[in-house]
Amino acid sequence: MTRIETHKDLTRRNTFGMKVSCACFVEYDSLEDLFSLDFGELPQPVFHVGAGSNLLFTGDWPGTLLHSCIKFLRPMGLEEDEVLVEVGAGAVFDSFVEWACSRGLWGAENLSLIPGEVGAAAVQNIGAYGVEAGDIIVRVNCFDREAREMVTFENADCRYGYRTSFFKEEGKGRYIITSVLFRLSRKYNPRLEYGNIRSAFDGRQPMHPDDVRKAVSDIRKAKLPDPAETGSAGSFFKNPVISAEHFARIEEVARAESGPDVRVPHFDTPEGVKVPAAWMIERCGLKGFRLGDAAVYEKQPLVIVNLTGKAAPEDILALERKVIAAVKDKFGVELHPEVEHI
Numbered sequence: 001m002t003r004i005e006t007h008k009d010l011t012r013r014n015t016f017g018m019k020v021s022c023a024c025f026v027e028y029d030s031l032e033d034l035f036s037l038d039f040g041e042l043p044q045p046v047f048h049v050g051a052g053s054n055l056l057f058t059g060d061w062p063g064t065l066l067h068s069c070i071k072f073l074r075p076m077g078l079e080e081d082e083v084l085v086e087v088g089a090g091a092v093f094d095s096f097v098e099w100a101c102s103r104g105l106w107g108a109e110n111l112s113l114i115p116g117e118v119g120a121a122a123v124q125n126i127g128a129y130g131v132e133a134g135d136i137i138v139r140v141n142c143f144d145r146e147a148r149e150m151v152t153f154e155n156a157d158c159r160y161g162y163r164t165s166f167f168k169e170e171g172k173g174r175y176i177i178t179s180v181l182f183r184l185s186r187k188y189n190p191r192l193e194y195g196n197i198r199s200a201f202d203g204r205q206p207m208h209p210d211d212v213r214k215a216v217s218d219i220r221k222a223k224l225p226d227p228a229e230t231g232s233a234g235s236f237f238k239n240p241v242i243s244a245e246h247f248a249r250i251e252e253v254a255r256a257e258s259g260p261d262v263r264v265p266h267f268d269t270p271e272g273v274k275v276p277a278a279w280m281i282e283r284c285g286l287k288g289f290r291l292g293d294a295a296v297y298e299k300q301p302l303v304i305v306n307l308t309g310k311a312a313p314e315d316i317l318a319l320e321r322k323v324i325a326a327v328k329d330k331f332g333v334e335l336h337p338e339v340e341h342i
């Protein structure tokens with residue numbers, strides 16, 4: 001079935017809680033529904049959304065928002081220790097993770113409790129605690145809006161990178177993800193490289209994916225705002241990757257302020273040095289900083305929150321500009337939003 005609503009209020013359709021609307025909202029339940037839609041007849045522009053957990057609406061959307069309710073979860077059989085599972089794009093991503101963990105299947109547990117739906121997870125390459133969606137995606141099935149046919153992208157064709165993919169870049173707007181095939185493993189394979197997770201186990205080994213799911217959930221609940229209580233879209237900025245020379249200059253700034261023993265957190269990557277934006281924002285004195293109804297989250301400064309529930313897009317945008325300018329001024333680093341602005 002396809003449901004079409006006009007002048008729809010989107011307050012509950014974006015986790016930031018922006019009080020905005022769209023001219024037309026179309027929700028479909030199946031591939032057949034999607035094929036039968038005449039995109040040209042819908043108010044333009046047409047944009048596909050998931051759960052709205054990584055979006056900042058900067059105003060009312062003049063066109064159509066599409067939303068998938070294709071929600072199946074289908075185990076596709078066993079290959080030695082591997083289990084392939086196909087999941088509909090409109091399924092809640094964490095329901096898939098919960099399903100996998102409860103069956104003792106490894107691979108998705110570090111991605112526990114990330115808000116959002118499966119299709120958006122495959123576009124955005126969501127990641128947490130050393131694992132990204134792209135690590136467990138085998139292939140992605142899409143509806144090609146131009147050719148009006150189904151297309152399959154193998155993992156390599158998806159060009160997964162840090163919070164990015166082909167679907168977010170060259171393929172943007174053309175391909176609608178309908179389902180994703182994930183690879184999980186029966187073989188004991190905990191991923192504990194990330195410091196927070198390692199210390200949660202304190203030298204012990206998790207016995208079951210559910211143990212890791214619990215540890216990740218505890219960390220997330222302690223650090224990140226509860227979407228049911230405080231509006232946000234998770235991390236607002238990406239962690240920047242800079243050159244070794246630039247990183248040395250940042251270390252100098254930190255030493256001049258805090259003495260020779262100060263340690264600047266960083267991770268070496270093939271592209272350069274990744275420096276946590278949270279650390280830089282905190283160093284700018286902006287942790288907990290409030291501007292009108294928006295604030296930099298006091299427990300994790302990478303997150304911008306709708307503090308009072310009354311923040312308008314302009315409040316969030318003003319705070320975004322303030323944070324970018326402060327970090328640029330102090331460290332010469334240009335932060336880029338991770339949250340998509342539409």
Ligand code: EPU
Pocket residue numbers: 127128129130194196223224233234235236237238239265276277278279280282299300301302338
């Ligand atoms: N830090 C501070 N001050 C703070 C918090 C953190 O200085 O108040 C520094 C610390 O050095 C810490 C480092 O930042 O070691 C990293 O912090 P954290 O582990 O919280 O992770 P993050 O880099 O801030 C990223 C993802 C999160 C993901 C976590 C865990 C991005 C944009 N964000 O945050 O993803 O949960 O790692 O893997 O890469 C999201 O995308 O919405 C999201 C929450």
